[in-house]
Amino acid sequence: MTARRWKERLKAEWLLLAFTLLTLVLGWVDPQPAASWQRWLQAPTLAGLAGLMIAIQGIRDSALVQHAAAALAARTHSLRTLGLLLVASAALLSMILTNDVSLFVLVPLTVAIGGLSNLPVLRMVVLEALAVNAGSTLSPIGNPQNLLLWQHGQLPFLSFAWALLPAAAVMFVLVAMLAWAWIPRERVTLAPDTLDHQPVAAGLAILSVAMLVAMVMSMEYGHAAYGAGLLLLVFALGSPRSLARVDWLLLLTFVAIFLGLGHLAELPQVQAGLDRLDLGSPLRLYLAGILASQVISNVPATVLLLERAHDPIALAVAVNVGGFGVAIGSLANLIALRLARQPHGLRELHRVSIPFLLVCAPLVYLAWRWLG
Template sequence: MQNCKRFLKQEPVFVIAAVCAVVSMLWVPPSAQYLEYIDLRVLELLFCLMAAVAGMQQEGTFLVLSQRMLAGRKSSRLLTLSLVMLPFFASMLITNDVALITFVPFAVLVLQLTNQIQRLAWVVTLQTIAANIGSMLTPVGNPQNLYLSSFYGMDAPSFFAVTIPVVALSFCLLAICCLWGKNRQIEVRFEHKEVIRSPKRLTVFLALFGLSLLSVLHLVGSHLAFLLTVLILLVADRSVLKKVDYWLLATFVCFFIFAGNMGAIPSVQHFLGNVMERNTMLCAVASSQIISNVPAAVLLSNFTRDAKGMLLGTNIGGLGTLVASLASLISFKLYARTPQAKLLPYLGIFTAANVAMLVLLYLFAAICL
């Protein structure tokens, strides 16, 4: 029983996805057609990216870079800006989840060292927004981008034409937020200096990450990239294979089945088709607030060919409620573990900042894009 409770706490999204998939089977019984629902390319790319990033994280890559950027004397505003922009830019390549797992604990450490722990809720909120919106820029920044770019077959120019304006505006808005508040000079000194554990292994992981990017850009087949990644890791460092989030892959399989079954039910197909036809972006934003943006992307993509609306809706829709993006839940859990955590004030700050950013970016996208 305790193991079940622990699993529910650790993997609530997978459990929900599995339940949805099983329930949908009552209307569409299991058959060979289920295999057509599953986008194998997305699963292979997710695996390759997660493995490469896990390897780089294991070698201390991101913490070494962070320490070098932040060490020394600087203003408190510049420190806040640096802590927020780290996940903003990192999420474009290592995903929003990994960026927050890496940089939220780092922010806690830095703010403790500089006696600014009272700013923690504000900084973590901005880091969460930064990771969610920064990850929008690239196809590898978050799971919904990877899925949507593959599902709609978007090429690089059409993809970036949608994402760059929103991310650029977000950068400006986040910078303004970081410069809010009193400013003072502080000294950042780290008691423990991080080092790259094995430069040779890091080189391997960087090469695998490059291979993953080539596969995302359709320059290398996903099957080949997957096989090479597995074989190289078996030789170089098989422990990294244990650090891949297989439950995330299983979650995607469940959502593929659920979305495929929903699309096979005529009444659901008719209803969602009509709703999506009216305003794809708004529907994606609204759905994300309730079921999170990744499930919304998988479900709604079956009922529209509006790739632009889906891309904007599921990424901007990652702002707003705490459940709109799984990355937001990760940062909330990390914040809650700190001794100085004040959960209700944090939720108030988080919701106000996220809703404000959601409204601004939605209006910008609706009017200008």
């Protein structure tokens, strides 16, 4: 590999390099036992991501996504209709399959549609990232922070969802308004010369879809490691080429993020600062959850504030709103950008998501306090 290609590769993996450096520096200035590193690693989450990545790569390699994209684009005449359909699907799927799984399903489909039509891919991926953050807010199983707070608060499933409904409704309305204004009103234009005429590899498609379902079920019942191990074995035997094409650097990036942010959140200075905060006020807790999410992502922020927050619903509202704003606010944002691999993706996300947070945060707070 030439020096230029190495430079381009390092530039593309800046997030991995930055969090690896953070992890190494924190490990040097604040040594911790192995048990702490194991806790920060979040092995079940990593196993779930690995399994999803393997299954989706198999679906991509089978050409099933490309054919589904062609069928959907051919049957939809308006870009706005097509875009709104994808955004609504992202929000609805995130309530059932979690925000990360929804993106693993929809972003490859969106990229494939963009490859054979005039659909603005990066614009759609940014909207889908916002949509899964909004949609998953409503469901106790929609994202990791909700699952943690639902179990911690010991609330009935429907009671938790009802309490989050005002916040989720405001978020989704704002996403829908943005999508309506931002998606072009043009007709869908297909480029026949870009259509992939490769036939669907039926065996690989069936295997991959079945493994995707198995992985989601294993995550749902707390057996993500076993599910990922099964997929590794099945694909090593049945489709080693797909296994080799998985974006393993994305998984390493999340390893570095989990270790670096987990350690940062448990620094004595950070803990001492939190001890001085009075989070009994709903507004103070709301602002703390949003700001912490912007710095260390919303799942670590939830863990950090959990024992200091007297109201799990208030914290849930805060950290879900905190998923907007900077990309690190929600790991779903990073997954969406990495799956899409579009030029200037991070800049485009921030151009939209930061103003979205500034508009969304006060409106959600007012709706939650008034209707909650």
